[in-house]
Amino acid sequence: MALKEEFSLSEARRIALTAQGFNGLDRAADVGAAALPNAIRRLGLLQIDSVNVLVRAHYLPLFSRLGAYDRAALDALAAAKSKRLFEYWGHEASLLPVDLHPLLRWRMARAERGVGVWGGLRPYAGEKRAETDVLLERIRLEGPLAASDVEGGRARKGMSMCPAKAPRRQDALMRPTV
Numbered sequence: 750m751a752l753k754e755e756f757s758l759s760e761a762r763r764i765a766l767t768a769q770g771f772n773g774l775d776r777a778a779d780v781g782a783a784a785l786p787n788a789i790r791r792l793g794l795l796q797i798d799s800v801n802v803l804v805r806a807h808y809l810p811l812f813s814r815l816g817a818y819d820r821a822a823l824d825a826l827a828a829a830k831s832k833r834l835f836e837y838w839g840h841e842a843s844l845l846p847v848d849l850h851p852l853l854r855w856r857m858a859r860a861e862r863g864v865g866v867w868g869g870l871r872p873y874a875g876e877k878r879a880e881t882d883v884l885l886e887r888i889r890l891e892g893p894l895a896a897s898d899v900e901g902g903r904a905r906k907g908m909s910m911c912p913a914k915a916p917r918r919q920d921a922l923m924r925p926t927v
Contacts (some may be wrong), residue, residue, distance in 0.1 A: 770814035780818035785826055786833045786846065794843040797836070799895070807844075904907055 756764065766772065770791055788811050789795045798806035808820050817838030827834055827844055834844045837853060845853075873881045888894055 780815045782819075782822045782826065784815055785811060785823055786816065789834060789844060790846045794845045794849075795834075796841045796846060797842040 770788065784862055789826065792810065792814075795810060800806040803809070804820070808823065811818060811823065827836065832847050833849050835850055837843060837845055837850075839845050839849075839853065859865055860867040860870075863874075887899075
């Protein structure tokens with residue numbers, strides 16, 4: 750069979766959607782727990798996102814590719830002692846397949862040295878460590894907190910390229926510098 754040199758717009762669209770996992774599988778079928786890490790592996794990572802309009806945003810990419818699945822299964826997979834996924838700042842806070850961990854060690858080493866984008870967080874492992882410890886203790890006592898909870902209950906409006914102190918401390922907790 751000869752390779753096609755040109756594709757119609759419809760064919761190109763179908764190829765692109767299939768490559769992203771939107772290939773029209775039977776959405777009525779039961780989605781087993783094994784399908785979740787396979788889908789994340791295919792995606793490369795699953796960005797953890799607390800945006801909650803319909804559901805927390807990180808549940809949607811798997812739903813759109815696999816159909817209905819038990820969200821508790823994803824939560825259990827992320828928290829499991831035998832790790833198939835690990836949480837890391839791969840792009841943003843993300844769940845990544847554990848086999849990618851060795852490939853990211855260079856970034857983790859840069860973070861430990863406070864090099865590059867990690868430099869702004871370095872103080873939270875050093876001279877501002879007390880602030881980090883207070884935040885960790887509060888999280889231990891109260892459970893998960895939003896940045897607005899830490900900032901005194903005032904949620905910031907809009908997006909900012911210069912995050913306030915509380916989100917920076919929370920970012921530091923996600924990185925291996927702390």
